[in-house]
Amino acid sequence: MNDDRPIGVFDSGVGGLTVLAALQRRLPQESTLYLGDTARVPYGTRSAETVVRYAKNNVRTLVSVSDVKIVVVACNTVSAVALPALTQELRVPVVGVIDAGARAALAATRGGTIAVLGTAGTVRSGAYPRTLAALGHTGHVVTLACPLFVPLAEEGWTHGDIPERVAKKYLAQLPNDVDTVVLGCTHYPLLHDAIRSVLPAGTAIVDGGAATAEHVARVIAARTASMAAQHRLLVTDAPEQMVQLAPAFLGRPIARSDVDLVDVQMTA
Amino acid sequence: MNDDRPIGVFDSGVGGLTVLAALQRRLPQESTLYLGDTARVPYGTRSAETVVRYAKNNVRTLVSVSDVKIVVVACNTVSAVALPALTQELRVPVVGVIDAGARAALAATRGGTIAVLGTAGTVRSGAYPRTLAALGHTGHVVTLACPLFVPLAEEGWTHGDIPERVAKKYLAQLPNDVDTVVLGCTHYPLLHDAIRSVLPAGTAIVDGGAATAEHVARVIAARTASMAAQHRLLVTDAPEQMVQLAPAFLGRPIARSDVDLVDVQMTA
Numbered sequence: 001m002n003d004d005r006p007i008g009v010f011d012s013g014v015g016g017l018t019v020l021a022a023l024q025r026r027l028p029q030e031s032t033l034y035l036g037d038t039a040r041v042p043y044g045t046r047s048a049e050t051v052v053r054y055a056k057n058n059v060r061t062l063v064s065v066s067d068v069k070i071v072v073v074a075c076n077t078v079s080a081v082a083l084p085a086l087t088q089e090l091r092v093p094v095v096g097v098i099d100a101g102a103r104a105a106l107a108a109t110r111g112g113t114i115a116v117l118g119t120a121g122t123v124r125s126g127a128y129p130r131t132l133a134a135l136g137h138t139g140h141v142v143t144l145a146c147p148l149f150v151p152l153a154e155e156g157w158t159h160g161d162i163p164e165r166v167a168k169k170y171l172a173q174l175p176n177d178v179d180t181v182v183l184g185c186t187h188y189p190l191l192h193d194a195i196r197s198v199l200p201a202g203t204a205i206v207d208g209g210a211a212t213a214e215h216v217a218r219v220i221a222a223r224t225a226s227m228a229a230q231h232r233l234l235v236t237d238a239p240e241q242m243v244q245l246a247p248a249f250l251g252r253p254i255a256r257s258d259v260d261l262v263d264v265q266m267t268a
Numbered sequence: 269m270n271d272d273r274p275i276g277v278f279d280s281g282v283g284g285l286t287v288l289a290a291l292q293r294r295l296p297q298e299s300t301l302y303l304g305d306t307a308r309v310p311y312g313t314r315s316a317e318t319v320v321r322y323a324k325n326n327v328r329t330l331v332s333v334s335d336v337k338i339v340v341v342a343c344n345t346v347s348a349v350a351l352p353a354l355t356q357e358l359r360v361p362v363v364g365v366i367d368a369g370a371r372a373a374l375a376a377t378r379g380g381t382i383a384v385l386g387t388a389g390t391v392r393s394g395a396y397p398r399t400l401a402a403l404g405h406t407g408h409v410v411t412l413a414c415p416l417f418v419p420l421a422e423e424g425w426t427h428g429d430i431p432e433r434v435a436k437k438y439l440a441q442l443p444n445d446v447d448t449v450v451l452g453c454t455h456y457p458l459l460h461d462a463i464r465s466v467l468p469a470g471t472a473i474v475d476g477g478a479a480t481a482e483h484v485a486r487v488i489a490a491r492t493a494s495m496a497a498q499h500r501l502l503v504t505d506a507p508e509q510m511v512q513l514a515p516a517f518l519g520r521p522i523a524r525s526d527v528d529l530v531d532v533q534m535t536a
Contacts, residue, residue: 040313045309147419147422148425150419151418151419157416162430165430165433169425
């Protein structure tokens with residue numbers, strides 16, 4: 001039976017577009033509805049309580065705009081703290097990026113150390129080590145904050161000398177036995193090539209967005225097959241900025257008419 | 269007559285410590301009270317209305333902790349939008365970094381273009397060109413956002429290859445007739461040497477913090493002469509992070525006991 005309802009995706013800003021792109025690559029027949037809460041980005045500096053409140057606002061906005069069949073939390077900060085609250089809130093499945101990324105890392109590692117790269121907030125949260133442990137992993141895990149990666153990605157300085165030197169300086173801090181590197185921030189896939197260039201050959205690089213798309217494909221496999229996929233982008237502030245930044249994250253140009261400005265529903 | 273009351277300084281986070289350092293160098297006999305609103309940093313992404321509200325919260329907190337004789341707004345975002353509201357709120361003088369930086373740029377330029385480097389938010393606000401025009405400047409002004417400078421400063425990557433290449437890439441966008449460069453963000457003085465290394469010899473570099481300290485010295489000159497200067501630092505979140513970051517900004521080590529955690533007074 002066909003289920004034309006879109007996949008709902010939200011993030012604090014534009015970074016989640018890499019997850020959206022992975023979903024569109026893995027599930028080209030599916031429609032999508034993306035919400036970037038650009039009015040309140042970044043979430044990494046907010047309290048857990050505030051992040052949960054914002055996440056609830058966002059899913060209510062998604063659901064009010066369209067009858068989504070699944071919600072993908074394309075934000076590491078929200079995935080770390082708000083999944084239980086969102087699952088309770090919604091009658092459709094909720095999928096976060098951390099669980100999918102952790103599972104993909106477990107599938108990739110050959111017994112060496114797993115290194116998770118992320119924002120300072122994600123590293124501080126301990127969400128990846130906690131999730132890996134919950135999945136039964138007993139090996140070494142290190143986390144490494146790479147604060148320059150997000151502004152590099154947003155500047156579009158993703159290839160060449162500067163990002164490679166920055167990546168080299170960060171990754172020099174990793175222990176020698178790392179065999180798997182998790183891109184634990186939605187911006188980092190844009191720097192994949194620079195990161196790859198400074199890692200020993202054979203190191204696995206896990207993109208949480210791609211892993212999330214695989215997971216979503218499994219969850220909705222039985223029920224789905226839209227006819228003509230449609231893709232909508234919503235932001236809560238500065239649509240022009242989304243138009244400007246999105247192509248690098250999505251891997252294709254978008255028009256101003258692809259982006260709508262919405263109010264998040266603030267009622268608790 | 270002696271006036272032992274401290275100079276009150278506030279910023280959205282740690283960046284204003286460069287202004288505090290300039291004040292302590294220029295006025296070593298003066299006591300200071302610094303408030304970093306680290307719980308709500310960054311302000312650059314907030315609406316003007318919210319920034320004004322936060323600024324009022326902050327000055328009320330400063331005044332409730334100590335009877336300050338002057339308030340220095342060591343934050344470009346706040347200086348751009350909240351000075352009139354703060355001046356109305358307080359009975360002591362209020363000094364912002366933008367006016368002082370603009371005056372120093374006017375004193376330094378020899379008729380060429382003035383280039384103001386700042387965050388995307390400061391550039392978007394147009395505050396420097398507006399202030400320069402209001403001061404009677406009729407020459408060219410260009411503004412340039414340098415989003416990588418803040419994370420470079422906070423990472424402590426302030427000298428050597430990476431910051432110099434980043435500075436070179438940004439400053440290559442400036443026109444050839446620039447004779448004065450304004451460091452229009454409180455973090456940027458940490459990158460002074462990297463910025464200097466890629467500018468033509470003879471280009472003036474204006475540090476808004478140093479200019480602000482000069483201005484404060486003039487305002488309080490007639491009334492002041494403390495005996496034993498004391499320096500207190502307040503934050504609204506994460507005091508350990510302040511202890512870790514402050515030495516690079518202040519140019520001297522600080523102890524955990526130098527930093528107090530406070531609640532900002534949230535009443536409108």
